[in-house]
Amino acid sequence: MTGSERQKIAVVGGCGHIGLPLGLVLADYGFPVTLYDINADAVARVNAGTMPFEEHGAQEVLTRCAGVSIHATTDAREIEEVETVVIVVGTPVDEHYNPNLAVVPSSVSDLLPHLREGQLLILRSTLFPGTTRLVFELLAQSGKRVGVAFCPERIAEGEAIHELTELPQIVSAYDTRSLARAKALFGELTSDLVELDPEEAELAKLFTNSWRYIKFAIANQLYMIASSFGLDYEHIRSAITYKYPRAADLARAGFVAGPCLLKDTMQLAAFNNNEFLLGHAAMMVNEGLPLHLVSSIEQSYDLSGMTVGVLGMAFKADSDDNRDSLSYKLKKVLQFKSRRVLCHDPYVRNDPSLVDLDTVLREADLLVIGAPHADYRTLDTKLPIIDIWGSVRPGSVAALHDGGTISPGMPL
Ligand SMILES: NC(=O)c1ccc[n+]([C@@H]2O[C@H](COP(=O)([O-])OP(=O)(O)OC[C@H]3O[C@@H](n4cnc5c(N)ncnc54)[C@H](O)[C@@H]3O)[C@@H](O)[C@H]2O)c1
Structure with a gap:
């Protein structure tokens, strides 16, 4: 035609x-x-x-x-x-x-x-x-x-x-x-x-997003357990998924945010008269990750006198979409705990509080990756980088305690 x-x-x-x-x-x-x-x-x-x-x-x-x-x-x-x-x-x-x-x-x-x-x-x-x-x-x-x-x-x-x-x-x-x-x-x-x-199609769409949200929550829960015991989730995950198809879809850990997954999990909960135990449990895990991350950092650093740089405010890598991004939740917690927080994102255009990367690298004492944009892979800095996504600086929880980096991360 x-x-x-x-x-x-x-x-x-x-x-x-x-x-x-x-x-x-x-x-x-x-x-x-x-x-x-x-x-x-x-x-x-x-x-x-x-x-x-x-x-x-x-x-x-x-x-x-x-x-x-x-x-x-x-x-x-x-x-x-x-x-x-x-x-x-x-x-x-x-x-x-x-x-x-x-x-x-x-x-x-x-x-x-x-x-x-x-x-x-x-x-x-x-x-x-x-x-x-x-x-x-x-x-x-x-x-x-x-x-x-x-x-x-x-x-x-x-x-x-x-x-x-x-x-x-x-x-x-x-x-x-x-x-x-x-x-x-x-x-x-x-x-x-x-x-x-x-009606089936309406549920199919909500189930799709709830399924993904819960799957990411499982990964994040296992990550939190591992890191609480000083173990590297990503090493364990790599071993589990290696030539083992039944666990091939065990995700990496990382912030699960954006305008859809939580929203649609909650739509499904509302539809089912608020009875969606797995959906609500997933929300507690995924929404709790920024707090878990900050308390892990506090085990190694006294944040009260530090300037923290958050790199990546979008809800996912290489995106300019910061709707419902957990980087903002991380920023709020860090603002409460640290002396100052400086945030950067190469793509986000609707947030006048962001500063340029040079300013962050010059003035921060510690960097936390909020969204693992590819641009950050080539960062030239000696500052410690906390990288829950694992794509910017591979490392381990143990490395965090040496002032290094922690892994892992997952593409959403
Ligand atoms: N963003 C995703 O990744 C994604 C993926 C699959 C499905 N969805 C679903 O798609 C839908 C749209 O999501 P989105 O992310 O594109 O939202 P969005 O906010 O980016 O886009 C919605 C657009 O609709 C316009 N709009 C609002 N009311 C209007 C009206 N009365 N008349 C004309 N235009 C109007 C807005 O100005 C906006 O440009 C949602 O139901 C969302 O859950 C989103």
Whole structure:
């Protein structure tokens, strides 16, 4: 099919971390794509051909497609012109970890004046179970015959451009025509389509993130046990996983943060009337790691007179996304315990409190890696480096006690 024959697609939330890569990949496949977003700054940047955030390989696609097969807008009326509308707005939990059930239905309500008969609405956000049904009923009550499908996004940030065509796509809908249309669209990206009922698909997505969150918590719990006894978790983990497929997925230790894994584990807990023992236990372990790390450091250093440099404030390596990053929790604990904390990140642009790397290396007495960015692998410093991720300076817990480094780390 040529570009001009392909259906027009709008992505609502189209300048966000999930909407933009999806829009770019579809545009690169020749679909005319409209990115609708309420963030006027992000819209302007995308239309100027500049990615508003780091995503591997995305800038090249945007440069190729901007103004050709993709454009961004804050004008919801443009949605009227497309055949398929994909909604991928954020679905955060509140400060009490309660999901906001209304966020997607209210986005759909806002769009109602611009939805027209015969369109397909694909929900792509991670949803509290039952949300697809709510949207389906909302549209039915509106009298507009708009199809509804739920096709959850499962990429990892930073890997979206290739994962969108490599991962199987979960597709679900309440009627065969909407399902067929969702399958036809995602079938352009991959031949691996997995059909579920919408409620199953909603749970499948939450289970995926809870599973990962709990798995990382197991690694972190074992790391804490090992380090409490002066043993090197990474040495033990390497031995366990060596030619032993049954334990091959035992993760390295490291901060488990970002906008999804904890949030979706808590969405699942809320859905199950707050009964999710493993999910809550995982939260205690993962959220407790910064405190554990600081108390390990205190066994070797009197922090009260020291300036500590935290390197890497993003929630994962080589990313500029600092949403819900545990580096900020580490910073708060260190601010309480030490004389001064200086933070650096080569990618994060939205935190004016960050200082440049030279200042940190000149003024700090001790460095702690918050996110294991590749840039830090070539650090030229004699300062002690505490590297729980293990990717910047390999070492051991024992080395910490010699003023050296500790391992390990894991890619999220
Ligand atoms: N970030 C990830 O790694 C990831 C992975 C898989 C799934 N998800 C899910 O994808 C969804 C989006 O996450 P994200 O990280 O892209 O969030 P995000 O905040 O980066 O993007 C959401 C975008 O939606 C826009 N927006 C909000 N309300 C809007 C509205 N009413 N109309 C138009 N635009 C609106 C925002 O301005 C923003 O640009 C969430 O449900 C999330 O759980 C995220």
